[in-house]
Amino acid sequence: MTDDAPAGRLTLNLMHFARALRAAGLPVGPGKVLQAVEAVEAVGLSNRTDFYWALHAIFVNRHDQSELFDQAFHVFWRNPDILKKMMSLMLPKVRTEVPDQPEMAQRLAEALHGSGTDREEPEKTEIEIDASFTxxxxxxxxxxxxxxxxxxxxxxxxxxxxxLALPLAEVTTRRHRPDPAGPRxxxxxxxRRMLRSGGDLSDLARKRRRTRPPPLVVLCDISGxxxxYSRMLLHFMHAVTNDRDRVHSFVFGTRLTNITRHLRHKDVDVALDAVSGAVADWSGGTRIGTALHAFNRTWARRVLGQGAVVLLITDGLDRDAGEGLAAEAERLHKSCRRLVWLNPLxxxxxxxxxSSGIRALLPHVDDFRAAHSLNSLADLAGALSADGPRRSPGLRRWLKEAAG
Known part of the structure; x- marks a missing residue:
């Protein structure tokens, strides 16, 4: 890129770049394109780093958008002849699905190359497919x-x-409610009934204990x-927070942050923007033991009352090699009704x-489940709403492997 690039060509390239970002999922509108043109005119084109950060300041609103922007920038601007590149993208191409392709690269490729549904397809031999088992x-x-x-x-x-609803099996509380057929x-x-009748004898009033879902506490790992997974899991946490009362949400990387108030916003985009502004350790290291220590010390007494259920969402890969993690996990396990570990791995x-972090955590959890797809989260809802023993029978297999 040079400083004497025609203004019209630069504006056209920025428009194509913004269109690719919008197709990949970033909220980019015409106003941001105009701001990007003004920002580039201000910093110039002599320094690629200044050009990168000028566009980054315009198009990126949240931390979780940085990785997508970074990949899009380096893919889009690596070729100085952008117009020829954009024309080449209009040619038909064969699309193959690579199982191990990273999610960001796949979304970016889809945004740059298009879905291919609106292009003419070459003639091909018609193939009959038996769809009975699809x-x-x-x-x-x-x-x-x-x-x-x-x-x-x-x-x-x-x-x-x-x-998505996350029903929890109701538990009995200390309070009672009137019930003609109650046991007490x-x-x-x-x-009071006798006083209303002038002191005459009357039928005994009866009562039974109230039931209500227990509080729910979610601790989510947002490390690198x-x-x-953390982006989708934050959407899951937002849905759960707005579906019920007494939900407390925390995220952690190298420190613990309470995001309960931010997730109360009904609009998920507003909620995630607020979370992004409140959290300072996105995509960094993981100190699970330190985060659990901060939770046990500062928040446990406030949010773990009345038999709370705790969801711990992390891959268990700890920067501190599990130092102090077992003791903090044991304390958390003793303070709640049930501790469920969700691990995308x-x-x-x-x-x-x-890993040392996984082996330190496993003995102190009641269930060990996956959290990588919609079905896995739906299975979690079924498991939490079902009555049964506190500790899942399937956990024994993992404890044996960790001990071996």
Missing amino acids: VSAAERLQDKDFEKMTGEEMAQAKRLLAR VDPRATL SMTR LRWEGFAPK
């Missing part, structure tokens, strides 16, 4: 890993997450190793609990 697109989306979803699939998944006599209600068939 599954619908909705079923495939339910079971697809968040990391491998395209931009359109992620938008559909977010809409489904917004309607209510002396006060009985005396969880980046591709369980999506791999060959997963083994070998």
